[in-house]
Structure formats: structure tokens, C-alpha cells
Amino acid sequence: MLRFLQILLTGLLGALWDGVAAFGGIRLVDGENECSGRVEVQRHGQWGTVCDHGWDYREAEVVCLELGCGLAEAALQGAAYGAGAGLIWLQHVQCTGHEPSLSRCALFLGTNSYYCTHKNDAGVKCLGSLLTPTLSLLSPHTVFSSGEAVRFSCSVLLGHHHLSDFHLYKHGVSTPLVTQRVDQSQTTVELTLSDLETFHQGSYSCQYRIKGNFPSQLLSSPPSNSINITVVELLTPQHWYNTSNDAPAGSVIKGHSFNITCSTLQQYPGGSFQLRLIRSNGTVRQSLPALSPSVTFTFPSAQSSDEGYYYCLYRVQLGGRTFVSRESQPLPISIRDPDPVLSPMVISWLVSGLTFVVAVIIIIIVAKVLCNKKKSKPSELERETRTCVDNTYVALSINKI
Structure with missing residues (x-):
């Protein structure tokens, strides 16, 4: 059986x-x-x-x-x-x-x-073949910084009483990033993607879904046209300085050269580095194109006006917008006068010695003049000369004491 x-x-x-x-x-x-x-x-x-x-x-x-x-x-x-x-x-x-x-x-x-x-x-x-929706950008630009929001509009040409919802898709991601339910009479919906990150950079399209009567089934439309957006994330630059080895930490000797280097890991075409100096009498700015991940600002002869707090930042223009990074930590630099070549004690000794030499020369000259004025006999002349020499020796001894 x-x-x-x-x-x-x-x-x-x-x-x-x-x-x-x-x-x-x-x-x-x-x-x-x-x-x-x-x-x-x-x-x-x-x-x-x-x-x-x-x-x-x-x-x-x-x-x-x-x-x-x-x-x-x-x-x-x-x-x-x-x-x-x-x-x-x-x-x-x-x-x-x-x-x-x-x-x-x-x-x-x-x-x-x-x-x-x-x-x-x-x-x-x-119901017929589903019409392809149209995606448009409501935001006035296509380049955004991290944390901003981008607003899209998705619309279908003809209304449909079976419309269920609209979805915003990113190319390469299978699940929608934004879903917006709609009334059956709606043909256009705004789709907002908030808190942008670098992950969100790429190409976007939208789709809508319709629902059947029985059973409860949803059918997706063909994808819309694509719109590309760019998300800019600027990292805070790092900076350091170099100067002569005999300068104390955090200082530059007046008249000596020094360099400040600014660096960042994230770069965009056309970017630049800006060095900002905050000092007691105002702010000074310098700028150099970011042709490489780091640039060096050179100061050939340090002056008092170069003293203050230095900050680095990175800036770039993309899509008609200017993006500026956060400033680096302050880098304090003081300008010091060079150390004197001779100490005060040595200078005192030199002055004393020089004074003694000048005094000796003056006494010798005076004695010579006095001696030449004597018009006496040879024996008397010898006596006078001896007396002048003795007086000179005594004077020199007294002056030395």
C-alpha cells in the first residue's frame, strides 16, 4: 500500500x-x-x-x-x-x-x-509601471562641514493613492538613511540628513513605495537621479618651533632666527595654513599655501615685536564656501636680550686698570715738561733730574696705593 x-x-x-x-x-x-x-x-x-x-x-x-x-x-x-x-x-x-x-x-x-x-x-x-522620482537639493550648496545637515526633496510627477513612504539612499548602502511616511495625496517630501560625518560623503538617490490592497505588500519605485555631496572635516593642526640651541626653553634670543612649523594630517586641494600671533598690542597673521602636510614660517631675526602666543589653523575653500579648522594650542614665545660678553666685575677691573695707565702717562708727561724747564748747571741739572725721577716714583707709588 x-x-x-x-x-x-x-x-x-x-x-x-x-x-x-x-x-x-x-x-x-x-x-x-x-x-x-x-x-x-x-x-x-x-x-x-x-x-x-x-x-x-x-x-x-x-x-x-x-x-x-x-x-x-x-x-x-x-x-x-x-x-x-x-x-x-x-x-x-x-x-x-x-x-x-x-x-x-x-x-x-x-x-x-x-x-x-x-x-x-x-x-x-x-497600477502600472512606477514612475521614476526626482531628487533635488534644497540646501544652497553641495559641500558641508561635519555636524551640519543637508536637505533633499524627493518628488514623483503624478500623485498615487497607494503612496506609502519615501526613502533616501546612499550609494553602496543597502538600507535607507532617511525614511519619511506620507499621506496618500503627497507627491513631494523633504528628506533631511542631520549631523553629517565624513561617512555621509557620496552619492544619494531616493525611492518611494506603494502599498497594495491585499495582501499588505509594498513595492519600491525605480531609483531617482543621483546627487553628490562632500563632507569636510578639518583636524586641529599641530605646531612647534626651532631656534638656536643656547636659547632657554620657550624663548628666542633677540636677533637670532627661529622657525614655526604647522602640520595637519587631513588636507584638501587649495588649502592653506595661517599663523596667528597674539601680542600685547594686537594680532598679526601670516599665511602660506599648504603644498604639503606641513609648512614652516621663518623669522630671520627675532625682535621684541615677535613675542607673544602663536596659533596655527588650516583653511580651505570648497564649493564656494570657506572652511576653517580649530586653532591649535597656544605656543608662547618670549624674546630675550643676548647675554653680555663681559661680566660687571671684569668691566670694573678694566676700568681701574685703564685709569691707572692714563694717570701714569699724565704724570710722566708733566714731569718731563717740568724737567725741561730747568736751566741750571750740569751738576744742578743732574740733581734736578734725580729729584724729578724720585718725585715721579713717589707719585706713582701713591697713585697705585
């Missing part, structure tokens, strides 16, 4: 698969457009109709999706689009609404019978 049932089941499945495999297509005939009409299927090269017994939105939904006509708007019975001809290929079709084809539904393959004639031919009316 078990063997008999197995053989019977195998035969029935084989016959069913043979019947399904024999289907060659599906079409809608005699409707208002290509997405409405009497349902006809092809089997063994011949077109035939479908009986409307048990025909409802589930089956109509499968037919519309299979034909690329969107969701079902109506499931029609009683040859609403006129009676067909030929064979009635399908009877008692039962679908869940999610099958990819009518041939994948539970069905009974049959031909005309007294209770299912062409007066019972099934028909459908589909």
Missing part, C-alpha cells in the same frame, strides 16, 4: 511539473492599456484563459508583478474584459501574493467545464 501511494504521488508530481514546465508566458488582453485586461496564459504553444473561481487580489498581485505592472488595483471576475476563446488552462488558482509567477501558485490544470466557461474569465487592473 505504501509503495502504491509513493508511485501515485510521484506520478502526480511529475504530471504537475510537466504542466508547469509547459507554460510559455502570460499576457493581458482587451484592456485599457498594457497593464489591464483579461488574463491569458500560454501552454504547449496555445493561449488560453484563467477561470475566476477563487480569483482575488492575491492572484491579481502575482500577475501584475510578473508583468512588471506594479501592484494590483483590481481583481476582476465574470469576463470583465470580454470572453476569451480557446481553452481555459487554469482553474481554482490559489496564490499567497508573493510568488514570482502565476505558474508557481497552487492551481488545477484543466479545460472547459460546465461550471467554468469563458463567462468566468479572470481579469486584472494593475
Whole structure:
């Protein structure tokens, strides 16, 4: 008995698969457009109709999706689009609404019978192919800094009473970044992406979804046009200074050269570094193009006006906007006078010595003049000379004391 049932089941499945495999297509005939009409299927090269017994939105939904006509708007019975001809290929079709084809539904393959004639031919009316929405940018620019928001508008040309919601997608990301539910009468919606990060930089498009009557099913429209946005994130620059080795930390010797280097890891084309000096009598700014990740500001001869607090920042112009990084930590630099070559004690000794030499020279000159004025005899002259020399020696000794 078990063997008999197995053989019977195998035969029935084989016959069913043979019947399904024999289907060659599906079409809608005699409707208002290509997405409405009497349902006809092809089997063994011949077109035939479908009986409307048990025909409802589930089956109509499968037919519309299979034909690329969107969701079902109506499931029609009683040859609403006129009676067909030929064979009635399908009877008692039962679908869940999610099958990819009518041939994948539970069905009974049959031909005309007294209770299912062409007066019972099934028909459908589909919503039609979904229109492609249009994405536009409400924000006045396409370049943003981190933390800002970008506003888009997504619209569809014709209203649809089955509209459910709109979605904003980023290229490469499968899930929507923004979802906005709408009333069925809305054709345009604003989609705002807040708190931008560098992750959000890229290309965006939008889609809308419509919902069917039965079962509860949603169908997405084709994606809209794309809009690219740029997100700028400027890192706080680092900075340091270099000067002569004999200068104390945080100081530069007056008249000596020194350099201040500004550096950042994040760069954009056309960027520049700005060095800001805050001093007691105002603020001074210098700027250099950021041709590399770091630039050096050179001061060939330090002066008192170079003393103060130095800050580095990075700035760039993109998309008609100017973006400026945060300032670096303050770098205090003081300008010191050079140390004197001679100490005060050495200078005192030099002054004393110089004074002694000058005094000696003066005394010798005076003594010489006095001695030359003496007009006496040779013996007296010798005595006078000796006296002058002795006086000079005494004077020198006293002055030295």
C-alpha cells in the first residue's frame, strides 16, 4: 500500500511539473492599456484563459508583478474584459501574493467545464509601471562641514493613492538613511540628513513605495537621479618651533632666527595654513599655501615685536564656501636680550686698570715738561733730574696705593 501511494504521488508530481514546465508566458488582453485586461496564459504553444473561481487580489498581485505592472488595483471576475476563446488552462488558482509567477501558485490544470466557461474569465487592473522620482537639493550648496545637515526633496510627477513612504539612499548602502511616511495625496517630501560625518560623503538617490490592497505588500519605485555631496572635516593642526640651541626653553634670543612649523594630517586641494600671533598690542597673521602636510614660517631675526602666543589653523575653500579648522594650542614665545660678553666685575677691573695707565702717562708727561724747564748747571741739572725721577716714583707709588 505504501509503495502504491509513493508511485501515485510521484506520478502526480511529475504530471504537475510537466504542466508547469509547459507554460510559455502570460499576457493581458482587451484592456485599457498594457497593464489591464483579461488574463491569458500560454501552454504547449496555445493561449488560453484563467477561470475566476477563487480569483482575488492575491492572484491579481502575482500577475501584475510578473508583468512588471506594479501592484494590483483590481481583481476582476465574470469576463470583465470580454470572453476569451480557446481553452481555459487554469482553474481554482490559489496564490499567497508573493510568488514570482502565476505558474508557481497552487492551481488545477484543466479545460472547459460546465461550471467554468469563458463567462468566468479572470481579469486584472494593475497600477502600472512606477514612475521614476526626482531628487533635488534644497540646501544652497553641495559641500558641508561635519555636524551640519543637508536637505533633499524627493518628488514623483503624478500623485498615487497607494503612496506609502519615501526613502533616501546612499550609494553602496543597502538600507535607507532617511525614511519619511506620507499621506496618500503627497507627491513631494523633504528628506533631511542631520549631523553629517565624513561617512555621509557620496552619492544619494531616493525611492518611494506603494502599498497594495491585499495582501499588505509594498513595492519600491525605480531609483531617482543621483546627487553628490562632500563632507569636510578639518583636524586641529599641530605646531612647534626651532631656534638656536643656547636659547632657554620657550624663548628666542633677540636677533637670532627661529622657525614655526604647522602640520595637519587631513588636507584638501587649495588649502592653506595661517599663523596667528597674539601680542600685547594686537594680532598679526601670516599665511602660506599648504603644498604639503606641513609648512614652516621663518623669522630671520627675532625682535621684541615677535613675542607673544602663536596659533596655527588650516583653511580651505570648497564649493564656494570657506572652511576653517580649530586653532591649535597656544605656543608662547618670549624674546630675550643676548647675554653680555663681559661680566660687571671684569668691566670694573678694566676700568681701574685703564685709569691707572692714563694717570701714569699724565704724570710722566708733566714731569718731563717740568724737567725741561730747568736751566741750571750740569751738576744742578743732574740733581734736578734725580729729584724729578724720585718725585715721579713717589707719585706713582701713591697713585697705585
